Amino acid sequence: MTTADIWAALESVKDPEIPVLSVVDMGIVTAISHQEGGDAATVTMTPTFVGCPAIDMMKKDIYNAVKSLGFASVEVVVDMDTVWSSDRMTPDAKARLEKFGIAPPPTADGELTAEMLDRVRCPHCGSTDTTLRSAFGSTLCRAIRFCFSCKQGFEQFKPL
Ligand SMILES: [Zn+2]
Numbered sequence: 001m002t003t004a005d006i007w008a009a010l011e012s013v014k015d016p017e018i019p020v021l022s023v024v025d026m027g028i029v030t031a032i033s034h035q036e037g038g039d040a041a042t043v044t045m046t047p048t049f050v051g052c053p054a055i056d057m058m059k060k061d062i063y064n065a066v067k068s069l070g071f072a073s074v075e076v077v078v079d080m081d082t083v084w085s086s087d088r089m090t091p092d093a094k095a096r097l098e099k100f101g102i103a104p105p106p107t108a109d110g111e112l113t114a115e116m117l118d119r120v121r122c123p124h125c126g127s128t129d130t131t132l133r134s135a136f137g138s139t140l141c142r143a144i145r146f147c148f149s150c151k152q153g154f155e156q157f158k159p160l
Pocket of ligand 1: 122123124125126127147148149150151152
């Protein structure tokens with residue numbers, strides 16, 4: 001087993017709320033520690049949103065995925081010191097999120113401006129003529145927006 005095997009196994013662990021994205025795409029897994037040839041592995045993850053209830057579930061899924069590679073000992077460490085940011089998501093992950101029907105968080109190069117926060121593109125029709133309807137969607141991580149162009153509501157993954 002190599003570290004690459006572990007990363008590959010973690011690609012199969014999906015975010016429970018966003019089945020098109022893995023914990024690797026999300027930037028949730030921050031480190032893997034494994035001695036080549038050894039039978040122990042440690043995976044470090046950072047929780048995304050404090051309000052998201054999925055941490056325990058992801059932790060268990062990560063554990064099971066690595067364990068299934070044949071490691072005798074697997075430890076999943078939740079790193080509360082590393083602050084997760086939506087910038088940790090890969091551009092490819094953001095594109096897949098939009099295809100899934102959820103507007104991805106804007107990519108911030110430094111400070112998020114109010115204008116960036118308000119120019120959210122509708123995942124249905126691509127229009128940026130949208131407005132915030134509710135700060136909280138089906139989970140705390142999401143906001144509900146409405147598109148004036150196609151008259152549909154959609155969820156946005158909040159930038160953080
Ligand atoms: Zn639209």
